[in-house]
Amino acid sequence: MKNFSKLALVALFIASGAFVTSCNDDDDKAAEPASLYAKLGGTTMVADPNNPSQMIEQGRLSYRSVVDSTITLIVADIVTGAEGNLGAHFAPIVSEVSSGNATNVSILSKNLTDFFSANTGGGATNVYTGLDMVAAHDPAQNPRMGVKSTDADYDKFIGYVGAAAGLNGVTDPQLINEVVAVLESLRAPIVQE
Amino acid sequence: MHLNKILKKMKINRTVKIIAGSILGIFVLLFLVLVVHIATAKPVEIDNASLQISRIDFKEPIDSLKAKEIHRNLKKIPGVKTDRLNIETGVLVYFHDIKIANSEEIYNQLIALGDYKAERFVLPKGLENKTACPVMTEDSFSYKFSRGIQRIFN
Secondary structure, three states: OHHHHHHHHHHHHHHHHHHHHHHOOHHHHHHOOOOHHHHOOOOOEEEEOOEEEEEEEHHHHHHHHHHHHHHHHHHHHOOOOOOOOOHHHHHHHHOOOEEOOEEHHHHHHHHHHHHHHHHOOOOOOOOOOOOOHHHHOOOOOOHHHOOOEOHHHHHHHHHHHHHHHHHOOOOOHHHHHHHHHHHHHOHHHHEOO | OHHHHHHHHHHHHHHHHHHHHHHHHHHHHHHHHHHHHHHHOOOOOOOOOOEEEEEEEEOOOOOHHHHHHHHHHHHHOOOEEEEEEEOOOOEEEEEEEOOOOOHHHHHHHHHHHHOOOEEEOOOOOOOOOOOOOOOOOOOOHHHHHHHHHHHHHO
């Protein structure tokens, strides 16, 4: 009876050990697919092409390049006084009035880069501190928004991002689909008209 | 009896002193924490904070040769970073370091280099003082308070 108790105790010990091991989430972590941030270069440090003395994460640089190209394409299409070219939302960045020590375009570029980097797997090294998407795109809560966005505006914006991704060498359809999926997940809070 | 009164009064004075000292101590401690916190707070870092986007609209036909010439001339101007010219619409958009040259200076230098028929894109009045989405509301108390504190220490 005494031996039986000892055997039962050993069996219980082994079983609990096996249970703890099987619950360890290391295996799950190893199986996790790479984040979009990692696919775009992740945390590998590279020289910043705009300022070679500074280093920047490749994932952040990829996003920033696409963001800056998107802004370039939108600014190129602005027709003063005309509707449907996103001018009401983006024209102010051409102004050389700066907010403190930073230009309007550098602040917008930073906000968008932070937002996409932090929310697609780069959250450990990138932080977004701006308004939430509903507040940022509601003229009543954010006076600088000008007018509410329509579905057509947002379709056009996604088109600009796709073109900008192509200009920056992001041509893998699977990768572009992932970027578009992220943008589509934001449609509901952004489109308010 | 008289001694008792004095002793009682001294005891009350001592209690008041301890309370006042504690409150002062806590206040000094909290103030020190606030000062250390503000002094060590990192200002918001913006990649290339002085980078500006500007635009020039060409009023003459642009072919690929002319586009290359414009690109070459633009690259000669100090402060210009990247540029993109749409041949079909004749719209040139470029990024430049505003600490080195503003859009008017760059426009004048480009026209001097190539005598192009082109106009500098200038925002209509009313739009130029606005900032673009999505940044913190500048009318809010939190924005004004944090800007004030940052200006003292940075």
